[in-house]
Amino acid sequence: MGELRELYQSIILDHNRAPRNYGALPDANGHADGRNPLCGDEVTVWVKMDGERIADVRFVGGGCAISKASASLMTIAVKGKTATEVGTLADHFQAVVTGQVAAPAHTDPTLGRLATLSGVSQFPIRVKCATLAWHALRAAINSAPGTSAPGTSAPGTSAPLGAPPGQ
Amino acid sequence: MSHRADFPLLVRQPTLRYLDSAATAQKPAIVLDAVREFYETSYANPHRGAYALSGRATECYHDARSRVARFFGLRDAACLIFTRGTTESLNLVATAWGTHNIQRGDEIVVTRLEHHANFVPWQQLALARGAAFRIVELTPDGQVDLDHLRRVVTSRTKVVAVAHVSNALGTITPLAEIASVARAVGALVVVDGAQSAPHMAVDVDTLDIDFYAFSGHKMGAPTGIGGLIGRRAILETMSPYQMGGDMIELVGDDRTSWNVLPHKFEAGTPNVGGAVGLAAAAGYLTSIGMAEVRRHEQALTAVATERLASIPGVHVYGPDAAHRSGVVSFTVDGIHAHDLATILDQDGVCIRAGHHCAQPLLRRLGVGATARASFFVYNDRTDVDALVAGVRSAQALFHGAAA
């Protein structure tokens, strides 16, 4: 039960039950869908970019606790950050949940509460659940006029038709 | 009685609770031995070599076909075409029969239960040919709504494609009734037997159907082998599905004539090792007896559905045990199936979570994903106990409820 408790910490269960920044963002200027066809997880992320900076971000999605909590925690973590900062944070987060960066992630200052998802690294088949919203976020930022988040969007994420190509 | 001792993987992992046989079955030693024996004594390219070893391989292949045909009650073994499995078999029919027989304005009928393998090929055929694609809906307990079927099937219906057993709900469909509705309008009946072949006696000669597709890997055979059983009169009018070696009679510079059944539909070097394994799997199931397989799984299913349904917050989908194969699909309030599968996996309980390649069905059920436990000959009550205990501990973890 130890690794499970590590995976399903109370913060994650709380964000699963009551996700933050949940719902459409009417004045968004970028959005993207993320889909995991294997398990049916789906997420849509909206961003309102103010120049390079994320003025607001919201999401909607049905899926497992990991994907929902990850999206919820992500929205809190990235609000107010620049696209470049988000790119760096996303890379770091990815490295932690895939176990490429060894925890003591819990005291990792750059991750903050996102570190509660580090337990995912013990469950390789669940990594995609934790990173789905992040891929959608990058695609959403790329879809906003004039902005792009460094890094790559995974297959399965799609920007709306007509969006400027990301890098 | 459980036959766990016959399955080396389960013997080596005594604490494993394998409840995902609807996805694929574990392999009995008798199958693994038969495949090994074939490769060690009789392996060469069949049909081609002018030497005794190739003759032996050819014999093994033919013998495997006869034995598998017998398992399905098929007297004319040449009407059994070996394929990679159900998916390839259904695509074969939709392509080789469908493209020549479906015209604009025709109708293709499937049911809401179908696996994507018996849904997408027909949907795409309909789109390509300008035909209508109609879906027969279900009753609230997940059975084919025969009244709706009778309304949907018309004189324009050219094919009715239906699962014998649903992989997502376990529903056993009433093939005789469905076939008689289709027959009345002269429509072809194509049956997806992926989930019936391993779990109940199937006697194709007594079913009034035109095609029956199945996968060996769900029956205890290796992956990559399965079959399509078809009516001879229809198979003979059909053009080949793939072209190449073995399926030809005479290749001229300008034209080619086709080999006889079943070779016309088996282009390229066949999967002889797979066929040998499939015959051994069929023999293994016959030695237990398909009636006994069904009885064993039905008993486990009845216990599992009853015990799961009695847990507050757990919802079981699909019909009662009499109309259900060994598949139990369920959801738990507040716990996504994916999380449930991870939690159960920590106790060695393997279940499937997701849409089970049946998105049209899950959309209709109004759930994004279900958890699915499925049984085979190696399961017993202790597996059900572990499943039920795992669901309770997941609830405790998520809701802090008393386990």
Ligand SMILES: Cc1ncc(COP(=O)(O)O)c(C=O)c1O
């Ligand atoms: C009902 C049903 N149809 C078709 C298939 C496809 O079988 P296969 O993947 O072996 O081709 C499956 C198995 O996944 C199934 O359960």
